[in-house]
Amino acid sequence: MISKPNSVYISAMADLTHALGTARPVLTAPEQISRTIKGWILDGTLQPGDRLPPEHELASIFGVSRPTLRRALEELTGNEVLVVQRGRTGGHRVAELSVERLEPRLIEFITMSLAAKTLAYHDVLEVRRALEVPIARAAAERRTAEQLTALRAALEQVQERVRRLQKTPGGGAQAVADVDTAFHRALAECTGNPLLVTFERATTASIHQVPPVGVPIDLATTMTGLPEIVEAVADRDPDAAEAAMLVHITPFMELGVA
Numbered sequence: 001m002i003s004k005p006n007s008v009y010i011s012a013m014a015d016l017t018h019a020l021g022t023a024r025p026v027l028t029a030p031e032q033i034s035r036t037i038k039g040w041i042l043d044g045t046l047q048p049g050d051r052l053p054p055e056h057e058l059a060s061i062f063g064v065s066r067p068t069l070r071r072a073l074e075e076l077t078g079n080e081v082l083v084v085q086r087g088r089t090g091g092h093r094v095a096e097l098s099v100e101r102l103e104p105r106l107i108e109f110i111t112m113s114l115a116a117k118t119l120a121y122h123d124v125l126e127v128r129r130a131l132e133v134p135i136a137r138a139a140a141e142r143r144t145a146e147q148l149t150a151l152r153a154a155l156e157q158v159q160e161r162v163r164r165l166q167k168t169p170g171g172g173a174q175a176v177a178d179v180d181t182a183f184h185r186a187l188a189e190c191t192g193n194p195l196l197v198t199f200e201r202a203t204t205a206s207i208h209q210v211p212p213v214g215v216p217i218d219l220a221t222t223m224t225g226l227p228e229i230v231e232a233v234a235d236r237d238p239d240a241a242e243a244a245m246l247v248h249i250t251p252f253m254e255l256g257v258a
Helices: 007-020 029-042 055-062 066-078 103-116 121-142 145-167 173-189 194-209 219-223 226-234 238-255
Strands: 082-085 091-094
Touching: 029 055, 029 066, 055 066, 066 082, 066 091, 103 121, 103 194, 121 173, 121 194, 121 226, 121 238, 145 173, 145 219, 145 226, 173 194, 173 226, 226 238
Parallel strands: none
Antiparallel strands: 082 091
8 A cells, every 4th residue: 555645755756846847858969069160150160151060970979879979060061150152172160150141031020920820010110110110220320322322323313213113103012011121121231230220121021012901101201301301311420310200200100101
């Protein structure tokens, strides 16, 4: 007959459970290999462009079969941590971890999330407003002469496209979206911060790719504040640039599109 545990035993087991905490999931061999290789990159043992040892050597280092090793390498390649090069000097190399490679993945993720309604437009617009206002300010503080020239050219493209559509209404909304996206990218590039460029581009492009149903693009609203933003950036006036961006983006926030 099994005796009922006494209160002292129950209390001791409760203390032990609390001390151990929540159990952690056991990693598979490919997951452990993947984590180790990422660790080598994080601590500088491996640098972008470095070639990993051949598969048979890696399998020996980790004490696993080559199929097990390949599952780890495939996961790292799929996540663009590693790249595969063919030929005699090919093999697996550490990817060039430039921020530009993040942009298309962010755009795809946000776009698909908007389409699937796992993200609301308000969520993306809120992030975009949080980005655009400081971007305008930083652009006025940091822009170079070359960046200002590119920004002015982007503004001229928006103005020309809007003029064409005003003469032939009823089409070309995507064309306006494209040049508007180019303007905001040129503005973000004036900051000199590649992460700001990437995140701004991802939010702007995603909203234009999956616009809210039934919300028309008003051409006059599209142009609101843009010339003033460029003028403030040219004058290196961050306060005016910030104010002009608020004028530009607020109507879109109210419409639910930007």
